[in-house]
Amino acid sequence: MTDNGNSERPTTRTGRSGRRKRGEGQHTAKERPSTIRDVAAKAGVSVATVSRTLAGNYPVSEEARTRVMAAVESLHYVINVHAKALSGRVAGPVALVIKDITGPSLAHVAAGVEQEAADRGRLSLVCATHDDPAREDALVQLMREQHAAAVLLVGSVVPDEAYKRRMIGYAQALDAAGSRLVLVGRPAPAPDMPVTVVDYDNRGGAFQAVSHLLVSGHRRVLFLGGEAGLSSGDERRAGYRDALRAHGAEHIEELDTTGTYTRASGYVRTRDALRAGLEFSAVFAASDMVALGALAAVREAGLDVPGEVSVVGFDDVPFATDLTPPLTTVRVPYEELGRTAVRLALGRADSPVGDDHVVLGTQLVIRQSVRRVNW
Amino acid sequence: MTDNGNSERPTTRTGRSGRRKRGEGQHTAKERPSTIRDVAAKAGVSVATVSRTLAGNYPVSEEARTRVMAAVESLHYVINVHAKALSGRVAGPVALVIKDITGPSLAHVAAGVEQEAADRGRLSLVCATHDDPAREDALVQLMREQHAAAVLLVGSVVPDEAYKRRMIGYAQALDAAGSRLVLVGRPAPAPDMPVTVVDYDNRGGAFQAVSHLLVSGHRRVLFLGGEAGLSSGDERRAGYRDALRAHGAEHIEELDTTGTYTRASGYVRTRDALRAGLEFSAVFAASDMVALGALAAVREAGLDVPGEVSVVGFDDVPFATDLTPPLTTVRVPYEELGRTAVRLALGRADSPVGDDHVVLGTQLVIRQSVRRVNW
DNA sequence: AGAACAGTGGTAAACGTTTGCCGTTCCCCC
């Protein structure tokens, strides 16, 4: 209970003038920031006039306006958003809930979100869950308290029953609070939910990538897939298999691997495949981080990329072009994803029934890590 | 007064069947979220009891508590932060004001800030200025309105008079509002200002990097410095010259270049130096992005790294280890920078006069882009 | 037995805005 002295002054209703030297001045004067009343007093007008001058939505005489502005200036007055939010309307912030901001791709989503939100006069709140569902719960609750206009949940997940139940709960809770749940890069939990989904074409991207490898003459492609069950992982795997089928290439069980989206996992899986003597002339990594690991393992084995092994990644992280060789990969429009998410969530106030489900395209970016092979 | 037509329709008996084209009969009933009063009414107690039950700072009978909790549950009640902030105390958010979130290093600062803020129960607001001073002004003002507990300005600047004046203004304005200005990676505008500064050792890092090159036998080191006037750029340049002097190496004007911290700038400067026939056996790039450009230019000229040209960077971006060759560079503790900034800004409430100026160390990370040369 | 008191719970006054509802003025026009 920090008893900050000056709240207990029940008798001084009008006591703004009582400039008692209450001597609590330890170090900083801890001056109460000035309120609209202080401004009104200084300008010699009523609070209503100050409010109206500042809002500019009501005629105020030139003279009153100048006096108010002068008072605002000299008192360094700033409005109190909390009070403003309590009465008039204040545009709620956009909340970005993310596993970890550090990931190169997630940072781009954040940039897109921030930009679009700022363009619409919204603030952006950023929170990390570190993959903890309990924290996610807490954050959604918190955002409801904050009157966030939209809550964006970003990043791939395992869409099991528990996940669906949680998302449905979030969707309804947020909808009831006048907010909107937006799932970015995650599947919708159920149809007809008050949810906006912004996803990208994992399957198509993987299809393009593997097709590129196949038409370049590769037949045996080591797939470094994501975790089984993970939405993006499964989609990319499906794209890989689609491509194999479409080009009449055999699906070889041992080459179709599963693991996390980490550099380490890519390294280990590639090294082990090499050690085990598995035959393959190309690697399709389900993420650029994984590709990084693969590149390291291949190189460590004394093999040249793309001379002896071709590599394709997924994500198009900013430095993909600076690797050696520059990495051919699938570009995911991360920034656009963030922007679209905000646009959709905030825009639906205007358009009655806008798109609630959008899938952005992905695109293969061909650089130099794939070599054409001839038989 | 959002009079959206159909809310005023007490007797819509027939209206339902008509399949109106207006299509907005959905679940968007726009229900006002429930307040503490609704909870009190439902639980059959007073608002005070509800508030006390939820706050848990006052004895409430077991029975009242259960009833309140049940009501909260069934109404999906969440507290309104604005109202709470207006009366009781609410911990203000931490604001991170940054040029652009996308930069690999800035994302790490953001992660550190978010983590430390979350640990202390604060929300993090992040905003991008895109290097626009006017926007920075606006954001500081906005953060004052938001009652941010701390405002972190991140990133190198040109510390001219205008900059100092602006920072002094911010510092005082924020201090008056009970907030705190924190400069991260930027110099203090003046002594004795209510500002917290968290910086890192640019000069020392550059000194280490160049010393490493010199003791490895290099005598002619091409320096790809930052823009003249930019605080971090000047410091790193000073470190470069310190090292030259300390090791008795000659300072060669043509090798001491200036430019932006971009890949393109690094590329162009290195290429031009090579074309001009400048002699150098090593490059010290003032940032890893610049190093990337240098690497590309060197390679393009058919030179081997580190065989013929050694390269050292600055920043230690996450993928530095994945370049070919893995880049020797100066590690900047970005995440720690963010954490420290928040810790200092928020912690000063406890300790009366904590450190207001901290400089974090930097450290050379030796990988494989430098080769020892013998004469 | 009466007082003092701990344990609860309710009342109502803040907190700083916005804005509906009324007064004033003052001007214009018939």
Added chain:
DNA sequence: GGGGGAACGGCAAACGTTTACCACTGTTCT
């Protein structure tokens, strides 16, 4: 010269909390 407005400004009622005070119980001491 009086009626009708427009232009402006003030009062006070929200907005949803927290919390200082007070009231009312039973207990537990004297």
